[in-house]
Amino acid sequence: MDIWDPQKESMKRDEIEQLQLERLQATLNRVYKNVRHYKTSFSDIDFMPEDLQSLTDFNKLPFTTRQDLRDDYPYGMFAVTLREVVRLHAPSLGFEKPVVLGFTKNDLNCWVELMARCLSGVGVTKDDVVQISMPTWKILNTFGIQRGAELIGASVLPVSIKNLPNQVKIMRDFRTTILVTTPGFAMGLINAISSSGIDMITLSLKQGIIGSEAWSENTRNLIEKNLHITATDIYSLTEIFGPGVAWECHEKNGLHISEDHFLPEIIDPVTLEPLPPGAEGELVITTLTKEAFPLVRFRTGDLTSLNYTPCGCGRTHARISRISKRTDDVFVMNATCVIPDQINMIITKLNNGKEPVFQLQAERKKDRDTLTVIIEVTDTMFFDEIKKQLLIVDDIQLAISEFLGWNVHVKFVEQGSIDRKKQVLDNRSL
Amino acid sequence: MRVKQLSVFIENKEGRIAEVTSIIAEVNVNIRAISLADTSDFGVLRMIVSNADQARDALKKEGFTVGETDVVAVKVEDKPGGLNKILHLIESSGLNVEYMYSMARIIDNSAVMIFRFDKTDQAIDVLTKSGLPVINKNRVTDD
């Protein structure tokens, strides 16, 4: 696999740090001057941009949260005038968390350059046909991927249609070699292919770039086996530009984050203290080159760890581990941290490796907190005998209760009755 | 000798059983026997129908979780001790009845019971060897 920009992507560690420090100083100066939010938050701790002498001084700076971005909707966080902005994105307009991103001409160039690194990193060449199959509301965020593929010289085919059989036909007729999609969509495509009767041999697919939602190694195996492809992970962060903020190379051992453009950190999500390399915690990102919408110490809500050892692919940029859980969904109950992903693992184990659809409902009854784990019944968890049905309920209940150290209630419900957007329903009025 | 039974997972909320039966009626399948086993949270609806495949597909299409199990239909003499004779025979052969329910229709002027045994083949063997009338699948499901 070629390295798109070997000079940047394989820099020595001390060179990376020197470049980061210079770019960080410039970024801090710019946001202090142009963004009221940063001017206030820096002044609150008596910090002036010129106080930053080394990367360690940086630890003092306040974090930026999604709430801050919402408070300054729409243009409050912009560090340039609208005249300099050439592109606006409102990826979640109309939802509960409105965010508007702006890009200057230079921002767009950087984005495209970074996407070319990502795509060539997984093997895209000018001979490839790249099909971008994304749900309609996500297709906008793939602008950079489209332009990055064009920069490499590949043909790009963005399709945002919901009809999966049609997606498969397009894939066959256009001889798509690279598929950019979400794990959910990839699984849907597998079903569509098997029910369409199309022979996998007639497809030219060789590589899948999959992201936008967390997905497990199990899912990766399934996708690779059924679509006959290599599937690599891509990390998406709407507040920066969408998918491609970090990506797996063919080593499949962590996702590279371009350190000449981003400064990643890991913090303890509870104490907010920085954590050392290798430790798992919340990913915090500072943008180093963004002009229109710079972010300083932005809390992503994603749990991961950082690895600074040079990669087998020849790149030196740090890698984040695959993200399987978000801090957003973690909640504290009966003095225990409840992580939905861990509950998922327990149920999956008892369900012969099949991941369940489930929801955690926390309630407060008579000053006591109770947790109900609601699981959608599937063929693998359904029995005609009540005795056996109650047994699996008991097994799951016991396993989760033992894990958490206090009793939970498990309840099975019919398929399709859980709101998939809400993994956790915390009804406690705290 | 085996008869295919459909089981459907349903939550304990109003109208769910009617929902199931109307989906089956819509595809012109007849219900020959039906029984509900329930707990405080959920229930399992068990049915013998005239066309199991068709009913299953229709239910799955509507999002129901459907299981298939082999059960045995046995004619029970309408006199004291009729059922007892069968249960006693099964028990003394070291087999178990997981559950049973009766069929709505009468065959050859006798009542018919549906049995779910832990070991279906062995149970059929024991019953037929003792001359107990196990009913053929077609006579249970067909018109």
Ligand SMILES: [Zn+2]
């Ligand atoms: Zn690598």
